[in-house]
Amino acid sequence: MEAIIKVENLDLFYGNNQALKNISIDVEKNKVTALIGPSGCGKSTFLRTINRMNDLIDNVKITGSILFEGKDIYKDYDVIKLRKKIGMVFQKPNPFPMSVYDNVAYGPKTHGIKNKKQLDEIVEKSLKGAALWDEVKDRLNKSGIGLSGGQQQRLCIARTLAVEPDVILMDEPTSALDPISTLKIEDLIGKLKENYTVIIVTHNMQQAGRISDSTAFFLTGEIVENGPTEELFYKPKDKRTEDYITGRFG
Numbered sequence: 001m002e003a004i005i006k007v008e009n010l011d012l013f014y015g016n017n018q019a020l021k022n023i024s025i026d027v028e029k030n031k032v033t034a035l036i037g038p039s040g041c042g043k044s045t046f047l048r049t050i051n052r053m054n055d056l057i058d059n060v061k062i063t064g065s066i067l068f069e070g071k072d073i074y075k076d077y078d079v080i081k082l083r084k085k086i087g088m089v090f091q092k093p094n095p096f097p098m099s100v101y102d103n104v105a106y107g108p109k110t111h112g113i114k115n116k117k118q119l120d121e122i123v124e125k126s127l128k129g130a131a132l133w134d135e136v137k138d139r140l141n142k143s144g145i146g147l148s149g150g151q152q153q154r155l156c157i158a159r160t161l162a163v164e165p166d167v168i169l170m171d172e173p174t175s176a177l178d179p180i181s182t183l184k185i186e187d188l189i190g191k192l193k194e195n196y197t198v199i200i201v202t203h204n205m206q207q208a209g210r211i212s213d214s215t216a217f218f219l220t221g222e223i224v225e226n227g228p229t230e231e232l233f234y235k236p237k238d239k240r241t242e243d244y245i246t247g248r249f250g
């Protein structure tokens with residue numbers, strides 16, 4: 001297996017409150033890794049450490065290391081460059097209040113691409129990559145906010161793809177969506193892993209089972225167990241994992 005991200009002995013404190021405890025995990029390239037666990041166990045906090053989103057929060061202290069392609073993201077990386085390589089999709093679709101086209105072209109433009117033909121190509125490729133092109137190709141100049149919730153979330157995925165990341169972090173990307181839109185995003189995630197590495201926080205264990213190759217089970221800031229999704233679901237090594245996946249708590 002090829003690990004694109006290696007997390008070693010990661011601790012994170014919000015003030016005096018330790019939210020992540022000695023997290024170590026290898027994330028495999030071109031796979032989907034799901035992060036599961038009860039509310040407040042640190043899944044989102046962990047996801048945010050991977051593209052340094054916690055840097056924006058006061059009073060956060062992080063020790064240990066996260067290596068991305070062998071480089072320490074807290075020491076050897078410029079944060080803007082890092083976020084270009086490691087993109088993020090949030091729980092609630094958050095398109096910018098601008099046209100569908102401009103939503104997708106925004107990232108490449110900020111990274112210096114000005115040529116209209118090149119931008120057109122990026123927009124089309126990204127919308128196709130997010131399985132949205134056919135639905136919006138005739139309304140590229142209409143507002144992104146006018147799309148349905150599921151389309152908005154795919155637009156946000158297209159926006160992320162437009163800057164050609166290697167890794168896509170997703171924080172409960174379907175929790176605000178109806179079942180049909182959810183299945184579309186799940187199908188899409190299955191396709192995305194051909195070209196990208198996906199790490200997804202989900203509350204929905206069926207979803208983790210359906211879409212992920214590996215799963216990490218978090219509990220009170222620690223990873224109790226992680227490994228191939230089937231093993232974790234059907235042959236958990238730790239009693240706490242078994243209790244959680246069989247619905248005994250959480």
Ligand SMILES: Nc1ncnc2c1ncn2[C@@H]1O[C@H](COP(=O)(O)OP(=O)(O)OP(=O)(O)O)[C@@H](O)[C@H]1O
Nearest residue numbers: 014017019037038039040041042043044045046057
């Ligand atoms: N900005 C913050 N400042 C202080 N404490 C925080 C902050 N964000 C999260 N926490 C705390 O860190 C712990 C982990 O929270 P986090 O949101 O990472 O958990 P989670 O597993 O993603 O939960 P959920 O599934 O409910 O989203 C919680 O105790 C939470 O209260």
